[in-house]
Amino acid sequence: MPEEKKAGAAGPANKRKYHSPLREKQREATREKIIDAGSELVHSMPSWDWRNLNAEVVGKHAGVSERTVHRHFANERSLRTAVLQRLVEESNINIERLELSDFGRTVGTLLRYLQSFSVASTSASDPLMDDIDRYRTNALLDAVVRATPDWETHRQENAAALLDILWQPQLQERLTQVWGFDGDRTVHLITWLFDLMDDAIKHNRSPDIGPNS
Structure with missing residues (x-):
């Protein structure tokens, strides 16, 4: 008869997620790359109409997929806000x-x-x-x-x-x-x-x- 699990033993659902500093660093680098790409696109725009500044366009310019952009920014507004903040920082x-x-x-x-x-x-x-x-x-x-x-x-x-x-x-x-x-x-x-x-x-x-x- 198989031995019963001890009370309080950690099952698969209770496993602690592994925090990888390297993975976190890579994630931050990708986010910065996306924002940099958005900033470069705004600098080259013929007008201040940001409606075309979306995840697909920014992702292509950054060399990442649209899905990757959405992993970092839930919607277009949050992406544009992050790009705007970068422009403010650039302006000093x-x-x-x-x-x-x-x-x-x-x-x-x-x-x-x-x-x-x-x-x-x-x-x-x-x-x-x-x-x-x-x-x-x-x-x-x-x-x-x-x-x-x-x-x-x-x-x-x-x-x-x-x-x-x-x-x-x-x-x-x-x-x-x-x-x-x-x-x-x-x-x-x-x-x-x-x-x-x-x-x-x-x-x-x-x-x-x-x-x-």
């Missing part, structure tokens, strides 16, 4: 707590970084771009509020909205494509405009126009 821009005193330098850094893209049009047609807009406008408004604690809300909003114009790639496009200015000249002119606004804010001057005017 941090607007988590933007200060007006740093805004000119931040805009200059952003505009120089945008020159590394092939985008011919900045018209956004992806919800992810809307998220970026909200993130940026909130950071701008927070910076203005901290710099102008005694201003009425509508004056703070006016200043933040005008600063937002200086942040828009369309302004850079206008100067480079219509006026034919090179990148350095464009960045210099836009930061000069910021200096004018920064001086106005420091001297308590703003467009005093309310929401119902």
